[in-house]
Amino acid sequence: MRGPLVCEKYPNKYRGTITIVGREILTEKNRKITLRVQARNLALKNWIVKPDVFFELSRKDGGNKVIEDILVYKSERRNTKNVSWDSFVLLERDFWQNDGKNPDDYIRFACFHHKQNGKHKLLGESTLRVIDFLENEGRKQRFPLGGLSELLVSCEFEKTFLEYIDGGLEVQLNIAIDFTASNRDKNYDLHKNGPDETCYEYAIRVVGNILERYDSDKQISVYGFGGEFNNSGFVSHEFALTGNNEKLKSTGFQR
Template sequence: VHLLYRFEEQQILKFEVYDVDVNDPSLDKQDFLGYCETTLGQLVSAGKLVLPLTGMPINKGEMIVRVEELASSKDEVTLQFSGRGLDRKDWFGRWIPCLFGHSSDPFLELSKVGEDGEYRLVHRTEVIKWSLNPDWLSFTLPVRSLCGGDMERAIKISCYDWNRSGNHSLIGELFVTLRELSEAPHTSTVYHLINPDKQKKKPSYTNSGEIRLMKYELRKVYSFLDYIIGGTQLNCTIAIDFTGSNGDPTSPDSLHFISSLAPNQYEKALTAVGEIIQDYDSDKLFPVLGFGARLPPDGRVSHEFFVNMRTDTPYCSGIPGVLEAYKSCIRQIQLFGPTNFAPVINHVAKFAESYPDGSQYFILLIITDGVITDMVQTKQGKELT
């Protein structure tokens, strides 16, 4: 089954299993064995899940579900070319030929071929003025843009002489694949530019100059899925704004007003984001911090306290545990201020510094309503992370 993966959404999957005995497309005529449900996020995080089939009175076994990212090139290629002995195009129109001789202003265009056989421009190099032996700067392109990820797909390299009018003159062109470029011994590899019009008109015509490959580097670009499937763990810390600008929590107008009839804005945000993030967290334990409140028993102002009101650990079990701790906390503290982000940013940054190998990825979700009052310190904290 092919699915479009969206990290920002909770994509629920339901699998139904049937025993097909009748050659009929209607599932109503087949024996239903059971079903299982999961989310695409849980599947991506685990790589493989063994899910028990439910929905029938007796145990009907398990379903094994695996996930893998479809092969699509995320690589980038760096290329550099030079030209030698290019055709002269600028015979007239220059008032300084005595200084530079008859020459050209060459540049390259790289085009990829589409499914319809038409070539579409992908990259244009800079113009090298008054030169028949140009050395162009290196450039980097996504392999997907250059050849659709197909190393065997033709790439057209066209060399033009630049003209101020915009009517550039073709010096010559060549066709090559990324595979051929990758196997070339670089500076010793020579490609001949062919001008189709000259080739038709002159039987003695050979080429319009040479293009040499000076540099070829292929670099793999890893996707988010690559890291998750490779074992990287996501760690999400939640920071909640308990400053006075949210309004008196006993008032229905407050963003922190707790009601049994409907969740407030903070509860909605915690649920919406938390349900997505928790699929990638193996232990489902979330550190939850608060800032901008007066704490019991002495009323001291804190910009980094544990919302579960414990002193030994900030962790809450799952999103239900986060919501429970939040509701309990709002009844014990006094909203105050100011809105300082730096303490909670630095708190998470210290943990992130302990894992320079990339095995752990730290996310800080700050839910706030106000304007930051420690912008300078916050920027410094962001740079640290």
């Protein structure tokens, strides 16, 4: 939907237009992507003019049968022909039109020289398929902008926890339990040994049983702090709940 911007004081004066675009959000494509964009040999024909360049990333939207560029990101301005802009983060769904499966979805990178009157000069542009761009994740991709000018773009998906595990990351589960007086009152003790499971025991069992699956050796270290251990007569802030400082680890969770 597009309409004119109107000033009540000067209703007949052109103030530009506003465009509102709506689309269904792709909840399954919410991975973060970090992008780094560089440009080389930007063509500024007037050598007297100081470079003042920026780029725009837009999505080709043809949902209403008319192909339009929907702005996704606009960079900061830089005063050089060979520029490295700040990295930025987008969601994967920002690149796609609707269901995220159309092989003909396109994005457009365009470089501009900034003009004070808002009529920015296009220095070059490159249009590419989304699917091709994302499949080259992790690599520096080169896109021609005309002449000797080119754009260098790299994108990297934010890795999930399971992807790190699948890549060989080893996890070691360690648990520390607070024995200070701050977590008890006269009527209730979180560390009391009784017939019923305490809140501490419940939390450790429920969360620990999940995290144990990702532990590389299934051996779990359990410490206590802020308590007097084995009637030692002094408060310790690091003691093994196995009762043996030489053998810190135990297997599984049971009462």
